[in-house]
Amino acid sequence: MHFFYDAVTRIENHAITRWKQSGKKVVGYTCSYVPPEIFHAAGILPVRLRGIETDGMEIGDAYFGPFICSFPKCLLQQAGKGEFSFLDGVLIIPGCDAMRRLDECWRKAGEDHQGIVPTWFEYFDVPHKSEVHGMNWFVQEIRNLIERIERQFGVSVTGTALRESIREYNRGRRLLKTVETLRAEKNVRVSGTDVFSATIAGTVLPREEYTRQLEKWLEDLSGRDPLEGEKKRLMVIGSIADEIDLFQLIENGTDAVVVAENLCFGVRYEGNEIPVNGDPILSLARHYLETSVCPRMFGKYKQRLALLREKIERAGVEGVILQNIRFCDLHGSENGLFQRDLEAEGIPCLRLEREYGPLKETGRIKLRIDAFLEQIA
Amino acid sequence: MTIVAGCDVGSLTSKVVIMKSGRIVGSAIIKSRPKPKESAEVVMQAALDTAGLNMDDIARCTGTGYGREKISFVRDIRSEISCHGKGARWLLPSVRTIIDIGGQDCKAMKVDGDGRVIHFVANDKCASGTGRFLEVMAGVLGISIEELGMFSTGSNAPVTLASTCTVWAQADVIKFINSGVPFADIGAGINGAMAKRVAILANTVKPEGDILMTGGVAKNTGVVNTLEKLLGRKIKKTRKADPQMAGAIGAALFSMEKLKNIPGGGE
Numbered sequence: 001m002h003f004f005y006d007a008v009t010r011i012e013n014h015a016i017t018r019w020k021q022s023g024k025k026v027v028g029y030t031c032s033y034v035p036p037e038i039f040h041a042a043g044i045l046p047v048r049l050r051g052i053e054t055d056g057m058e059i060g061d062a063y064f065g066p067f068i069c070s071f072p073k074c075l076l077q078q079a080g081k082g083e084f085s086f087l088d089g090v091l092i093i094p095g096c097d098a099m100r101r102l103d104e105c106w107r108k109a110g111e112d113h114q115g116i117v118p119t120w121f122e123y124f125d126v127p128h129k130s131e132v133h134g135m136n137w138f139v140q141e142i143r144n145l146i147e148r149i150e151r152q153f154g155v156s157v158t159g160t161a162l163r164e165s166i167r168e169y170n171r172g173r174r175l176l177k178t179v180e181t182l183r184a185e186k187n188v189r190v191s192g193t194d195v196f197s198a199t200i201a202g203t204v205l206p207r208e209e210y211t212r213q214l215e216k217w218l219e220d221l222s223g224r225d226p227l228e229g230e231k232k233r234l235m236v237i238g239s240i241a242d243e244i245d246l247f248q249l250i251e252n253g254t255d256a257v258v259v260a261e262n263l264c265f266g267v268r269y270e271g272n273e274i275p276v277n278g279d280p281i282l283s284l285a286r287h288y289l290e291t292s293v294c295p296r297m298f299g300k301y302k303q304r305l306a307l308l309r310e311k312i313e314r315a316g317v318e319g320v321i322l323q324n325i326r327f328c329d330l331h332g333s334e335n336g337l338f339q340r341d342l343e344a345e346g347i348p349c350l351r352l353e354r355e356y357g358p359l360k361e362t363g364r365i366k367l368r369i370d371a372f373l374e375q376i377a
Numbered sequence: 378m379t380i381v382a383g384c385d386v387g388s389l390t391s392k393v394v395i396m397k398s399g400r401i402v403g404s405a406i407i408k409s410r411p412k413p414k415e416s417a418e419v420v421m422q423a424a425l426d427t428a429g430l431n432m433d434d435i436a437r438c439t440g441t442g443y444g445r446e447k448i449s450f451v452r453d454i455r456s457e458i459s460c461h462g463k464g465a466r467w468l469l470p471s472v473r474t475i476i477d478i479g480g481q482d483c484k485a486m487k488v489d490g491d492g493r494v495i496h497f498v499a500n501d502k503c504a505s506g507t508g509r510f511l512e513v514m515a516g517v518l519g520i521s522i523e524e525l526g527m528f529s530t531g532s533n534a535p536v537t538l539a540s541t542c543t544v545w546a547q548a549d550v551i552k553f554i555n556s557g558v559p560f561a562d563i564g565a566g567i568n569g570a571m572a573k574r575v576a577i578l579a580n581t582v583k584p585e586g587d588i589l590m591t592g593g594v595a596k597n598t599g600v601v602n603t604l605e606k607l608l609g610r611k612i613k614k615t616r617k618a619d620p621q622m623a624g625a626i627g628a629a630l631f632s633m634e635k636l637k638n639i640p641g642g643g644e
Contacts, residue, residue, distance in 0.1 A: 158564075351498075363443065364482070364499075367456055367457070367458070367482075367499070368444070368458075368499060370455075370456040370458075370500065371458035371459055371494065371497060372454035374455060374456055374458075374459040374494070375459070375493075375494050375497070
């Protein structure tokens with residue numbers, strides 16, 4: 001577990017440093033709608049950008065202003081501080097309006113902070129609907145992205161290479177599905193913190209190395225004893241979250257275990273394998289646009305609620321923590337709907353509004369979590 | 378007879394309640410010190426003195442409040458939300474909705490017939506609507522928090538505090554003082570601003586049944602009266618004990634419950 005923990009608690013982990021030292025390229029991206037298989041097929045390490053280790057907001061606030069989600073602000077803060085200097089390229093995605101604005105704020109900040117905008121600084125559009133028109137658009141976006149990667153990095157992304165990358169990512173998906181099965185067991189033997197670390201690690205590690213480590217960890221897990229003591233089984237959903245300490249806050253020193261989550265850094269869609277037959281670009285487009293049901297997608301609330309119900313049922317969830325980063329319109333409003341519908345079914349819910357990452361108020365959050373756990377006793 | 382205690386170390390005040398056979402036999406309240414451990418020890422000793430007991434007489438003690446994890450002599454810890462629910466139920470058995478205004482936060486909760494919290498919300502934005510807000514404003518006026526509470530009754534034209542930010546509201550209050558506005562009108566405006574913030578939270582839980590306020594601000598009649606008007610409902614009064622002690626009472630009751638679950642531990 002230490003391997004995953006070390007990999008996800010630093011922006012530039014050892015694996016990234018080693019990758020760079022071998023002369024290979026690294027590209028950062030900002031959203032779960034990007035198929036990392038494309039970069040993998042190009043021999044480039046895709047790293048999902050994270051705002052951990054932020055210790056101030058003098059750059060982020062200066063360009064974004066105060067009334068906006070703190071996640072993109074933390075990304076900009078870290079970019080402005082040069083913490084992403086290991087990147088050879090950045091891909092910005094309009095996951096939400098705040099993340100869309102990261103594109104222009106980062107470019108603007110680059111006028112004042114020299115060298116923070118890599119030469120390859122690109123935008124990857126994602127439609128809000130997955131029906132025919134949106135799907136065609138997304139397929140075209142992927143083709144266009146591949147062309148831009150090939151041009152900038154002097155590589156060729158062939159259909160064969162893409163299929164091989166899909167196979168490699170599918171291996172990880174299968175392993176994560178097994179992890180999901182294990183954590184849903186009645187006598188759970190793995191903490192939510194460990195599972196979350198292992199899942200996030202998949203977004204910041206070279207894939208082959210990740211798959212290998214995941215296999216080793218699963219071997220270790222299968223022989224492990226159940227966690228000690230009676231546990232309250234929780235699910236965590238809502239805004240973007242990649243902070244291990246949020247899960248530690250929930251689990252450490254309490255009788256809670258996170259047995260399920262629905263977060264875009266977590267195991268939201270893992271287990272859905274991508275077909276390796278047929279046109280790989282079409283397969284990638286379908287997987288990332290159709291099965292990724294986060295609230296940025298129009299008209300999919302019922303599908304999202306059904307997914308939560310399925311996870312609650314499967315993992316025996318006793319309470320749901322619905323967290324959202326302050327000013328997160330998408331999750332802030334959807335959490336209200338989820339709370340209404342889940343509580344109507346007798347599932348206790350706790351809504352938590354917070355800041356992102358190191359900026360979150362731990363004392364205040366801890367009080368609410370403790371009270372919630374006592375409530376569902 | 379088994380004697381139990383509850384220790385509530387809050388951000389502004391620390392409280393201890395000692396109970397025997399379901400009755401309060403000793404209690405104390407002090408201003409919290411920088412270190413929660415020290416606050417707990419000092420207030421516990423003060424409460425023991427009022428009861429004529431010593432620490433060895435306490436069979437079990439539960440800690441609550443922001444400093445709950447730092448109290449050296451407690452066997453159990455509970456969140457203040459659960460403790461206020463339990464304590465309010467003891468103060469007023471018919472209570473179903475509780476508004477607790479603490480030093481640095483404000484909570485509204487609904488409880489069942491046993492005082493068990495079934496739903497709660499807490500302020501997420503800032504310090505307005507908390508005891509700290511009143512403390513800052515009383516400081517600007519150079520009066521005590523208790524005096525501030527009395528001001529509303531003597532006011533015919535309460536001022537409006539435009540900002541909910543404590544610091545900016547403080548600037549407004551200074552401006553009103555400099556303009557010669559009567560203290561009663563400023564005080565009533567402060568209490569009204571506080572009540573409006575709390576009403577937002579209270580309405581979020583959709584109050585039902587009898588409502589009780591706990592925490593120090595429950596003793597501020599200006600806030601309570603304005604809140605009643607805003608909610609369109611009466612807020613029940615209790616003479617059974619100081620509502621500021623509700624958290625410590627709840628903690629003591631949890632200690633008693635724990636003992637009862639241990640064979641030979643209860644009364």
